[in-house]
Amino acid sequence: MASFRQVEDQGQFILYDPEHIPQIHAGWFTLEYWQEHKAVLGGAPGRGTSVFLKTPAGEAVWRHYHRGGLPGKFIKDLYLWQGLEASRAWREMHLTQQLYDQGLPVPKPLAAGVKRLGLGYRADLMTARIPDALPLADYLPDASEEQQKQALQAAARVIKRFHQxxxxxxxxxxxxxxIQPESLTCWLIDFDRCLLLQPDTSIATDNLFRLHRAFVKLDKQKATAWQTWLLQGYQAG
Structure with a gap:
């Protein structure tokens, strides 16, 4: 189990893994710092763009927390301050480490940053980048039917491990x-607001139903087949 270290720099609270990052400062959570060091490798779409970085800890993914839904239209990235331990970055950093310690396929959490602004705060999270991996949403549309089936069944087996x-x-x-296409190895990411509880079939069912809705948004015509293959893998797993 990692022993995180906490520091404060320029009004930024930072939680980090000293085994992977010997020294850290507030600049790690600014794009200008990484651009200055020519260490920006690219990005991935999402609610807030994730930035791929070349860091002293290896390649990493830096994600700034953004609000979704209606609140996100008015308050882009500010959250109500309820204490450092209750901040989204702190909670996700610890939860991801718990999952990592259990041997589940998640990226190694490297650092979390929280900056308090009056009654609110902004937050960031940095994790190790999974090599040669891409989101299932990007893999499925260009894959053959057999590749789609194999990928979804592989994903289902991994999802079941998390539910267990x-x-x-x-x-x-x-x-x-x-998913890493060559090996069909799957990983789960983004544990913001997630909870580690006792295994519960109703929660698992809700998660899978949510995933089906996301399949429909991705490709309405293929969503039924995708969900069928996923459930076959889940039940076999």
Whole structure:
């Protein structure tokens, strides 16, 4: 189990893994710092764009927390301050480490940053980048039917492992499932607002139903087949 270290720099609270990051500062959570060091490798679409970085800890993914839905139209990235331990970045950092320690396929959490602004705060999370992985949402449209079936059944087996561990993934969708195409190895990411509870079949069913809705948004015509293959893999797993 990792022993995180906490520091404060320029009004930024930082939680990090000193085994992977010997030293860290507030600049790690600014795009200008990484651009200055020519360390920006690219990005991935999502609610807020994730940025791929070349860091002293290896390639990493930096995600700034953004609000979704109606609140996000008015308050882009500010959250109500309820204490550091209750902040989204702190909670996700610890939860991801718990899952990592259980041997589940998640990226290694590297650092979390929280900056308080009056009654609110902004937050960031940095995790290790999974090599040669892409979101299932990007893989499925260009894959053959057999590749789609194999990928979805592989994803289902992984999802079941998380459910058996008691995870309620509140935003299970094809962008939060990564796949390494060569090996069909799957990973789960983005555990913001997720909870680790006792295994519960009703929670698992809700997660899978949410995933089906996401399939419909991705491709309405293929969604039924995708969900059928997924459930076959889930039941076999």
């Amino acid at each position: 561990a008691g995870l309620n993934h509140t935003d299970l969708n094809p962008r939060n499932i990564l």
